[in-house]
Amino acid sequence: MKFALAGNPNCGKTTLFNSLTGATAHVGNWPGVTVDKREGQYRKLEEKVDIVDLPGIYSLSPYTPEEIISRNYILDEKPDCVINVVDATNLERNLYLTTQLLEIKVPVVVCLNMMDLVKTSGRQIKSDELEKVLGVKVVEISALKSEGLENLMRISYEEAKKEREAKSVLVDFPFYKVVEQVEEELETKMVNNPLFHAIKLLENDQVEVESHPEVVKGVAQLKEKYEDKEFDGDFEAIVADARYRYITKNFASSIVKAENEKVITKSDKIDKVLTHRIWSIPIFLVIIFLVFHIVFSEDLFFLNAIFGLEINNEAVINFFTGMGASFDEVTNELIPLAGLPSPGVFLQSWMGFLTGGLKDLFNGFMPEGTWYTGFVVDGLLTGLDSIFSFLPQILLLFLFISILEDSGYMARVAFIMDRAFRKFGLSGKSFIPLFMGFGCSVPAMIAARTLENEKERDMTIRLTPFFSCGAKAPIWAMLAVAVSGAVWGDIFVFFMYLLGIVVAIVASIIMKIFSKNYEVPPFIMELPAYHAPQFRNLMAHLWEKFKHFIYKASTIITASIVLIWFLSSYGWAFWEGMVEIEDSMLADVGRIFAYFFYPLGWSQGADGWKFSVASVTGLIAKEDVVTTMAQLGLCDEAGETILFNMTNSKIFAFATYNLFTFPCFAAIATAKSESSKKAFPVTLLFWFFGSYVISLIVYLVGLLFEVHLLLGLLVLAIIGCSIVLTGYLVSKRNQKKILA
Amino acid sequence: MTKYLNEFAVGEVGKIVKVEAEGKIKRRLFDMGVTPGAEVRLVKFAPLGDPIEVNLRGYELSLRKDEASKVIVEVK
Numbered sequence: 001m002k003f004a005l006a007g008n009p010n011c012g013k014t015t016l017f018n019s020l021t022g023a024t025a026h027v028g029n030w031p032g033v034t035v036d037k038r039e040g041q042y043r044k045l046e047e048k049v050d051i052v053d054l055p056g057i058y059s060l061s062p063y064t065p066e067e068i069i070s071r072n073y074i075l076d077e078k079p080d081c082v083i084n085v086v087d088a089t090n091l092e093r094n095l096y097l098t099t100q101l102l103e104i105k106v107p108v109v110v111c112l113n114m115m116d117l118v119k120t121s122g123r124q125i126k127s128d129e130l131e132k133v134l135g136v137k138v139v140e141i142s143a144l145k146s147e148g149l150e151n152l153m154r155i156s157y158e159e160a161k162k163e164r165e166a167k168s169v170l171v172d173f174p175f176y177k178v179v180e181q182v183e184e185e186l187e188t189k190m191v192n193n194p195l196f197h198a199i200k201l202l203e204n205d206q207v208e209v210e211s212h213p214e215v216v217k218g219v220a221q222l223k224e225k226y227e228d229k230e231f232d233g234d235f236e237a238i239v240a241d242a243r244y245r246y247i248t249k250n251f252a253s254s255i256v257k258a259e260n261e262k263v264i265t266k267s268d269k270i271d272k273v274l275t276h277r278i279w280s281i282p283i284f285l286v287i288i289f290l291v292f293h294i295v296f297s298e299d300l301f302f303l304n305a306i307f308g309l310e311i312n313n314e315a316v317i318n319f320f321t322g323m324g325a326s327f328d329e330v331t332n333e334l335i336p337l338a339g340l341p342s343p344g345v346f347l348q349s350w351m352g353f354l355t356g357g358l359k360d361l362f363n364g365f366m367p368e369g370t371w372y373t374g375f376v377v378d379g380l381l382t383g384l385d386s387i388f389s390f391l392p393q394i395l396l397l398f399l400f401i402s403i404l405e406d407s408g409y410m411a412r413v414a415f416i417m418d419r420a421f422r423k424f425g426l427s428g429k430s431f432i433p434l435f436m437g438f439g440c441s442v443p444a445m446i447a448a449r450t451l452e453n454e455k456e457r458d459m460t461i462r463l464t465p466f467f468s469c470g471a472k473a474p475i476w477a478m479l480a481v482a483v484s485g486a487v488w489g490d491i492f493v494f495f496m497y498l499l500g501i502v503v504a505i506v507a508s509i510i511m512k513i514f515s516k517n518y519e520v521p522p523f524i525m526e527l528p529a530y531h532a533p534q535f536r537n538l539m540a541h542l543w544e545k546f547k548h549f550i551y552k553a554s555t556i557i558t559a560s561i562v563l564i565w566f567l568s569s570y571g572w573a574f575w576e577g578m579v580e581i582e583d584s585m586l587a588d589v590g591r592i593f594a595y596f597f598y599p600l601g602w603s604q605g606a607d608g609w610k611f612s613v614a615s616v617t618g619l620i621a622k623e624d625v626v627t628t629m630a631q632l633g634l635c636d637e638a639g640e641t642i643l644f645n646m647t648n649s650k651i652f653a654f655a656t657y658n659l660f661t662f663p664c665f666a667a668i669a670t671a672k673s674e675s676s677k678k679a680f681p682v683t684l685l686f687w688f689f690g691s692y693v694i695s696l697i698v699y700l701v702g703l704l705f706e707v708h709l710l711l712g713l714l715v716l717a718i719i720g721c722s723i724v725l726t727g728y729l730v731s732k733r734n735q736k737k738i739l740a
Numbered sequence: 741m742t743k744y745l746n747e748f749a750v751g752e753v754g755k756i757v758k759v760e761a762e763g764k765i766k767r768r769l770f771d772m773g774v775t776p777g778a779e780v781r782l783v784k785f786a787p788l789g790d791p792i793e794v795n796l797r798g799y800e801l802s803l804r805k806d807e808a809s810k811v812i813v814e815v816k
Binding site: 058059061063089090091092093096230236237240241244245248275276277278280281414415416418419420428452520522523524525526527528529 | 759764765766767768769770771772773775776777778784785786787788789790791793797798799800801802803804806807
């Protein structure tokens with residue numbers, strides 16, 4: 001048997017799905033987290049039930065991809081039962097979708113979720129009355145507390161065995177006779193679900209009009225004959241109005257409000273601060289800075305920066321020496337820098353210590369100089385070591401992103417930022433997928449589906465890789481050590497993230513200017529109530545990320561490590577045995593690439609080809625950039641000790657190139673499947689040339705900085721001013737065009 | 741007295757009379773419960789003055805002044 005979960009965004013559908021299936025899919029607190037349907041199994045009934053979690057939707061109209069997914073699934077795949085999850089704290093709007101689901105011939109069970117919240121608020125919902133009016137079973141549950149789930153499944157199972165005829169709540173409205181006429185017409189044409197299609201046809205639903213061209217004319221005539229003063233024959237308005245009118249009229253009695261209902265809830269109070277007219281934007285910036293500081297800073301409380309304090313906590317040292325590290329190792333490697341490291345950096349050095357130990361262990365008992373020792377120690381272990389030491393930081397960054405998502409703050413950020421985003425040709429809604437890009441580009445690009453406007457979707461996908469993902473974080477962390485003045489490593493990391501954002505903004509403005517018949521995408525969005533993030537959901541998300549990481553590490557990254565090891569250990573005549581790295585196949589390939597990258601600075605010099613190779617292997621997975629560098633001897637596995645010498649301008653140029661160039665193959669494939677056909681080739685060209693040009697500019701400006709600080713600043717100021725000025729002139733010209 | 745939703749002040753309450761939007765925006769507004777007869781209250785403006793947040797049908801909805809300027813409301 002197959003049950004589908006359908007409901008509004010934020011109704012707790014995904015939490016219910018997780019509780020039923022034990023799956024660990026992610027739950028977020030903003031519209032549209034389930035961007036594709038997901039499947040799991042419920043095993044507590046006599047027979048196994050497949051549960052399908054559909055994307056959250058407000059209506060069955062076909063204007064966003066997720067609405068189409070849900071609608072097609074229910075109509076075409078014919079689940080045995082549709083469980084309509086309803087947020088009981090917000091019945092009115094949630095039941096609007098219910099009224100549409102009832103018009104499809106399929107068993108429906110309405111499940112009132114969040115009943116625990118309703119009860120604590122002092123309200124009462126008479127679900128038996130609701131049941132009578134709707135004509136389907138209504139079950140009270142709390143997905144979060146796992147209350148009432150077995151009852152829900154038992155009832156759904158019974159309902160699934162029965163047939164249910166399609167029925168509309170619109171029956172008593174005067175226009176229903178028109179619906180019936182269209183329905184009859186469709187019935188004679190043997191159309192399935194004639195009632196549903198009839199109503200959608202009357203609403204002039206684009207998908208319906210295209211799929212039933214033979215009846216369109218007749219429908220238009222019927223509509224014309226129907227006289228209506230209130231809406232002037234606009235059936236879209238008539239139907240939507242009737243649904244809501246029906247809901248208000250019939251369900252007002254089933255909700256009993258508490259006597260002294262709180263006017264201002266806790267959520268409102270939090271919201272007052274977080275969306276404050278003056279403070280909201282500074283608060284947002286501080287939150288983002290804190291996240292990166294806690295994950296990447298080597299000087300958590302700025303003790304060293306301010307007081308020049310060196311902290312060598314005895315307890316910490318004793319802890320590590322107790323675990324078998326020597327005193328020198330502890331002070332040199334585990335607590336390498338002055339000041340107190342952030343949890344992210346602390347965990348990273350700890351992880352590096354563990355994986356480094358493993359490598360030493362193998363190195364100790366394997367015979368020296370054989371190919372298999374080289375394969376295991378210099379190939380596999382060196383590579384895996386370098387990515388695993390960054391695992392804590394990636395997970396920590398993900399943890400913070402999920403806290404921001406789950407709490408409902410993200411939707412507010414979209415609200416706060418919309419005005420600014422509109423200037424760039426985007427809407428505040430695109431903030432959500434772009435911000436998810438900090439975690440991983442793949443889900444971020446998929447999340448762009450929630451944007452209704454095709455152009456905005458394409459643009460958002462194109463810009464997503466600029467928001468550097470978790471896999472790029474190790475590159476910045478490693479280069480931060482290489483930049484002279486390493487104490488300010490987190491500033492370098494922050495700069496890389498900031499640069500990505502700035503370039504994304506400039507690029508979107510340019511694209512907006514050059515795109516023909518451009519229109520501002522709409523912004524009509526629910527602001528969900530704040531929820532404290534649920535520990536279980538956060539852990540589920542981290543676990544999913546962890547699994548994904550392990551999967552990636554054990555497959556594509558290991559494979560590329562082995563390939564790099566082979567190419568870097570053997571010459572073209574590989575049957576003759578191992579050679580020095582300088583004479584390897586990889587070196588020759590790298591030297592060719594190095595010519596291409598020559599103007600960017602970082603591929604110059606004897607080690608230049610290694611950087612070229614690292615940039616190219618980054619296509620496989622971005623973690624591979626550091627892994628390759630470690631394998632080629634540019635840094636140690638933990639990325640903490642740098643074994644190359646490069647000027648800051650070249651380091652910045654190298655970092656910028658890797659930030660803006662093609663994302664990994666997985667992200668490129670996602671971009672292809674998620675963006676429109678004509679936009680994808682442009683996106684590829686944009687990534688290819690954009691990264692080259694920006695890296696070149698960064699290198700040249702960096703060179704000027706190295707000549708003299710003031711010269712650099714001057715040129716930077718000139719570039720900044722000319723960008724602003726051009727933007728101003730162009731926008732003025734466009735305004736004139738609009739006026740004319 | 742009727743006026744457009746974008747002309748509301750913070751805290752003002754009214755009843756929607758008509759939605760003049762077209763196409764997708766109209767559909768979206770309808771689906772989100774912005775239909776004639778619904779009661780709306782303007783909760784706040786975003787820090788940069790736009791979009792606005794309104795309370796209707798028991799939840800918080802955010803929309804731009806542009807979109808709000810298509811909604812005619814009878815002031816209470």
